[in-house]
Amino acid sequence: MLDAFTVDKYKVRICACGNQLNDNPDYSNPTYSPTAGMLVHSASLQLSIYDKMHMASFDTVAAYLYQQYPQHLKPLYLKTVALACGLDPDVLCRVSKYLYGLLCRLLLSP
Amino acid sequence: MDYYAAYSCHLKENGYEQSQSDPCLFYKIDKSIYSRTLVWFHVDDTLISSTHPTEISSFHQILQTKFQVTANYDVTSHLGISLEKLEDGSVKLHQPKLLKEIFDDYGSTLSPSPYPARVYTNTTNNVHIDQRKYLRLLGKLMYLVQSRPDISTALSYAATKSKHPTEEDYKQLLRIVSYLMNTAEKGLILSSNPQEDNFDQLQLTCYVDAAYLSHLDAASHTGYCIILGRSNNCFYSKSQKQKLIATSSTHAELRAVYELTLNLIFISNLFNEIGRPVKLPIIIFEDNQPTIDLVEDETSKINKSKHYLMIIQFLREQVREGLIKLKKIPTEQNISNVLTKIITGSEFHSSFNTIMGQQS
Numbered sequence: 130m131l132d133a134f135t136v137d138k139y140k141v142r143i144c145a146c147g148n149q150l151n152d153n154p155d156y157s158n159p160t161y162s163p164t165a166g167m168l169v170h171s172a173s174l175q176l177s178i179y180d181k182m183h184m185a186s187f188d189t190v191a192a193y194l195y196q197q198y199p200q201h202l203k204p205l206y207l208k209t210v211a212l213a214c215g216l217d218p219d220v221l222c223r224v225s226k227y228l229y230g231l232l233c234r235l236l237l238s239p
Numbered sequence: 240m241d242y243y244a245a246y247s248c249h250l251k252e253n254g255y256e257q258s259q260s261d262p263c264l265f266y267k268i269d270k271s272i273y274s275r276t277l278v279w280f281h282v283d284d285t286l287i288s289s290t291h292p293t294e295i296s297s298f299h300q301i302l303q304t305k306f307q308v309t310a311n312y313d314v315t316s317h318l319g320i321s322l323e324k325l326e327d328g329s330v331k332l333h334q335p336k337l338l339k340e341i342f343d344d345y346g347s348t349l350s351p352s353p354y355p356a357r358v359y360t361n362t363t364n365n366v367h368i369d370q371r372k373y374l375r376l377l378g379k380l381m382y383l384v385q386s387r388p389d390i391s392t393a394l395s396y397a398a399t400k401s402k403h404p405t406e407e408d409y410k411q412l413l414r415i416v417s418y419l420m421n422t423a424e425k426g427l428i429l430s431s432n433p434q435e436d437n438f439d440q441l442q443l444t445c446y447v448d449a450a451y452l453s454h455l456d457a458a459s460h461t462g463y464c465i466i467l468g469r470s471n472n473c474f475y476s477k478s479q480k481q482k483l484i485a486t487s488s489t490h491a492e493l494r495a496v497y498e499l500t501l502n503l504i505f506i507s508n509l510f511n512e513i514g515r516p517v518k519l520p521i522i523i524f525e526d527n528q529p530t531i532d533l534v535e536d537e538t539s540k541i542n543k544s545k546h547y548l549m550i551i552q553f554l555r556e557q558v559r560e561g562l563i564k565l566k567k568i569p570t571e572q573n574i575s576n577v578l579t580k581i582i583t584g585s586e587f588h589s590s591f592n593t594i595m596g597q598q599s
Binding site for chain 1: 260262264279308310312314328329429430431468470474502505509510
């Protein structure tokens with residue numbers, strides 16, 4: 130157990146020029162996935178067991194990697210991304226996948 | 240969110256219907272082979288149940304066309320809750336990993352105790368403690384309630400102290416840990432239909448109770464639990480402090496029935512949607528006669544109850560519509576009594592054994 134109330138994990142959402150963001154479309158795209166309610170969970174579990182249904186569980190590997198950069202948006206060539214990856218900043222980089230909720234205005238209109 | 244959008248779109252394209260009740264529940268009913276398939280997920284963890292095993296393997300193939308998944312056809316745990324299959328087809332919910340974590344962190348100085356709370360606590364020790372220390376343990380215990388409804392009452396009362404916890408309140412939390420050490424093997428048992436392949440209408444049975452003026456700030460406490468069909472356990476039980484101050488015991492009881500009815504409407508909509516309709520009216524067992532009279536008897540006078548007219552009229556409407564029916568039960572047979580106040584002794588054990596489906 131940690132002695133004090135220390136931070137042992139960070140969750141970061143990059144937000145550039147937050148004061149210039151508009152509700153829509155900049156962050157109408159919520160960061161987190163909806164989750165099933167407790168009542169739905171227990172009710173479906175009980176029903177499945179009550180009816181002796183067959184059950185299986187699936188776990189998606191690296192679910193966050195399925196966030197494709199939308200094709201209809203302009204391709205992105207970011208120097209910061211290139212620098213972060215240790216590449217030459219003059220080399221053009223194209224974002225194809227991104228982590229949770231990274232779409233913000235700067236990305237939309239470079 | 241984008242993963243969620245991709246995932247739900249993929250399911251919809253492949254013939255799964257998204258539930259109106261919950262965005263994370265999908266279902267597929269194939270009338271030609273009488274199959275019913277339920278899919279519900281928590282971010283990247285998916286649980287599927289189906290009456291036909293072929294549906295599960297086809298679901299696996301559907302997922303594999305787009306996502307990389309690991310499949311587990313023998314479900315032993317989900318979201319940190321282990322599902323242990325018992326001989327008669329019922330399943331025991333258990334959280335050994337979280338329990339071990341709590342015991343390792345807090346259990347070293349504690350001795351096992353037979354009850355999660357004491358009825359009378361002396362309030363001499365009013366030294367305030369660090370709130371974060373209190374919340375840290377409280378939060379861990381909160382997640383445990385899913386498999387251990389027997390600590391829910393004690394925990395619910397403890398959670399009302401979380402704004403300014405004192406040394407005494409923290410001792411109360413540790414008492415819950417002591418109780419868990421004593422009964423580490425217990426777990427909620429979800430039982431299966433005792434009759435073979437019987438898909439008749441589901442009967443829901445509920446027990447409801449309220450404890451009037453049970454909190455220091457004059458708020459009352461709601462407790463209710465719901466039983467599905469002929470199973471001998473409550474799949475959902477709730478112990479919660481009431482948000483508004485009730486002015487009489489009848490008012491408190493009515494608020495409890497009202498809160499339960501809101502959930503019943505939701506459950507009956509959910510079950511209707513997935514093709515397993517609930518038999519109406521749903522029977523609610525209640526031990527307070529004035530409450531039953533006010534709701535069931537349209538002609539009863541409401542002179543003294545004008546200030547909660549909305550609740551009465553709402554419940555009367557639900558009775559007229561045929562959704563619920565209130566029935567009288569003696570207080571000592573009302574198993575939800577233990578969800579409303581701290582109780583020790585034989586009633587604690589017998590009621591919670593019924594709620595958790597323990598054979599004893």
